Amino acid sequence: MAFDTLKIIAHGITWFIPYIVRAGLQSLYALYHFYTYKPTDSPKHIVVIGGSFAGLQLVKRLTQTIPSGYKIIWIEKNSHLNYVFAFPRFSVVAGLEKRAFIPYTALEAGAPKGSLRRVQGTVSWINKEEQKVILDGGEEIPFEYLAIATGSTQPLPVQVESTERTEACDELRAVQTHIKTSQKIAILGGGAVGVELASDIKDFHPDKDVSLVHSREALLNRFGPRLQQYALSALRDELGVRVLLGERPVRPTAYGKGSLARDATLVYRDGKEEIFDLVIGCTGQRPNSHILAMSSPHSICKKTSRILVSPTLQMLTSDTSAIWNPDIDLHPDLPPPTLNSSDRIFALGDVAAHPGPLMARAGFMQAETVVQNIISCINGKPTKRIYKPNWFIEGAIKLTLGKKHNVVYTRAGSEGGSEAMIVSRKGKEDLDIGTAWRQYGVSGEFGGVKGGKPDY
Ligand SMILES: Cc1cc2nc3c(=O)[nH]c(=O)nc-3n(C[C@H](O)[C@H](O)[C@H](O)COP(=O)(O)OP(=O)(O)OC[C@H]3O[C@@H](n4cnc5c(N)ncnc54)[C@H](O)[C@@H]3O)c2cc1C
Numbered sequence: 001m002a003f004d005t006l007k008i009i010a011h012g013i014t015w016f017i018p019y020i021v022r023a024g025l026q027s028l029y030a031l032y033h034f035y036t037y038k039p040t041d042s043p044k045h046i047v048v049i050g051g052s053f054a055g056l057q058l059v060k061r062l063t064q065t066i067p068s069g070y071k072i073i074w075i076e077k078n079s080h081l082n083y084v085f086a087f088p089r090f091s092v093v094a095g096l097e098k099r100a101f102i103p104y105t106a107l108e109a110g111a112p113k114g115s116l117r118r119v120q121g122t123v124s125w126i127n128k129e130e131q132k133v134i135l136d137g138g139e140e141i142p143f144e145y146l147a148i149a150t151g152s153t154q155p156l157p158v159q160v161e162s163t164e165r166t167e168a169c170d171e172l173r174a175v176q177t178h179i180k181t182s183q184k185i186a187i188l189g190g191g192a193v194g195v196e197l198a199s200d201i202k203d204f205h206p207d208k209d210v211s212l213v214h215s216r217e218a219l220l221n222r223f224g225p226r227l228q229q230y231a232l233s234a235l236r237d238e239l240g241v242r243v244l245l246g247e248r249p250v251r252p253t254a255y256g257k258g259s260l261a262r263d264a265t266l267v268y269r270d271g272k273e274e275i276f277d278l279v280i281g282c283t284g285q286r287p288n289s290h291i292l293a294m295s296s297p298h299s300i301c302k303k304t305s306r307i308l309v310s311p312t313l314q315m316l317t318s319d320t321s322a323i324w325n326p327d328i329d330l331h332p333d334l335p336p337p338t339l340n341s342s343d344r345i346f347a348l349g350d351v352a353a354h355p356g357p358l359m360a361r362a363g364f365m366q367a368e369t370v371v372q373n374i375i376s377c378i379n380g381k382p383t384k385r386i387y388k389p390n391w392f393i394e395g396a397i398k399l400t401l402g403k404k405h406n407v408v409y410t411r412a413g414s415e416g417g418s419e420a421m422i423v424s425r426k427g428k429e430d431l432d433i434g435t436a437w438r439q440y441g442v443s444g445e446f447g448g449v450k451g452g453k454p455d456y
Contacts, residue, residue, distance in 0.1 A: 047145070185201060227409040391417070
């Protein structure tokens with residue numbers, strides 16, 4: 001483990017030092033930009049759809065860089081940032097749920113006057129040819145440039161349906177009640193959410209019978225063998241969770257919201273049936289690319305339903321396998337291309353068919369690619385910034401395995417490469433969520449001690 005710590009520190013330093021220098025320079029420029037940006041009467045719109053990890057970072061960086069004459073229109077259906085990392089824990093432990101919804105106030109307050117409009121609404125479709133975004137209520141918002149960071153959808157408890165914090169908290173409380181009032185519980189899906197949920201239920205309620213049912217022969221198939229084996233042993237040997245691998249029972253019909261079913265029967269491959277008080281489905285991630293289905297169906301990957309993008313994260317209108325050559329020659333000396341409507345559309349984060357990990361940090365890094373390329377387009381230059389995934393940094397996960405037990409795990413590549421893992425037994429019950437609040441600039445309400453009590 002000491003070697004793993006060294007490996008993570010060594011990788012971290014080589015990534016972190018240039019990152020910190022860049023961030024320092026960006027902050028200085030942001031200060032200058034704050035005082036020099038001038039709002040205009042009819043600005044051109046840079047529209048960003050999505051206000052989670054990818055969209056939020058993109059909007060933040062755009063507020064620090066766009067020239068006068070442009071304005072960011074930021075469309076997000078939720079009232080608050082849904083901090084989904086905490087949902088499994090806050091679906092089990094009562095009283096913390098409000099902390100999983102972080103206000104957007106700091107970002108809005110920090111933007112130069114007139115540079116940003118936040119719209120709480122849902123985009124129903126994108127009219128690519130007319131360069132318009134159409135909201136559920138019918139409002140049409142024209143764009144000069146568009147960035148899609150709509151991620152993916154999964155049912156409760158991975159995500160909530162409500163767009164307002166109060167109702168979203170009620171959804172998490174309902175899951176807590178279902179868990180509390182059930183003795184025999186099955187979790188379907190041994191990805192990160194299933195593993196975290198199963199281990200939390202068993203650790204916080206040791207008297208319950210908890211089964212984790214997974215279709216493959218190893219848990220956590222998006223990660224490497226060290227984490228897979230470690231998590232399996234922690235669940236089975238330490239906590240006493242029953243883990244069934246290679247089983248894909250039909251998901252029972254959900255009860256109410258999300259993917260929870262009461263008094264449900266699972267049928268296994270050998271035909272045997274088992275009744276549970278509660279079955280919670282943690283599978284079925286669906287990329288939110290449907291908003292392009294009408295005007296640009298060929299931009300949606302048939303296999304993954306993600307939005308096809310080039311290495312500059314500009315939307316493609318057909319699938320070409322050669323496109324992700326990271327050493328692609330961008331011919332920087334050629335004259336700037338004439339932008340067609342697809343070149344004006346960017347996609348990033350979990351909704352985009354990029355070769356990086358489907359993780360928040362990857363979306364965060366991609367935001368810079370999009371910012372730099374939008375600025376190039378505005379300046380009439382070719383888009384040159386390419387997204388090259390750094391799996392070791394972007395693919396890192398902090399996986400909880402019960403109340404205090406957690407592991408930070410990463411590896412060098414998507415299909416393998418050197419792995420590193422650090423185990424801790426000192427995790428906090430609220431997952432130290434105050435750090436996330438402070439990271440998003442909110443200190444008054446919960447993230448810090450300013451002004452006394454938080455409002456939950
Ligand atoms: C339990 C758990 C633990 C995780 N742990 C880690 C970790 O340790 N490290 C890590 O890097 N990643 C982790 N992840 C993965 C990470 O959460 C995702 O990769 C990340 O959320 C993707 O961010 P995104 O911004 O691309 O999309 P999303 O987070 O899916 O957000 C998309 C946003 O777009 C909005 N939206 C969607 N459609 C519309 C529309 N039509 N109109 C308006 N708004 C819309 C949604 O409301 C949402 O706010 C974890 C995930 C889970 C569930």
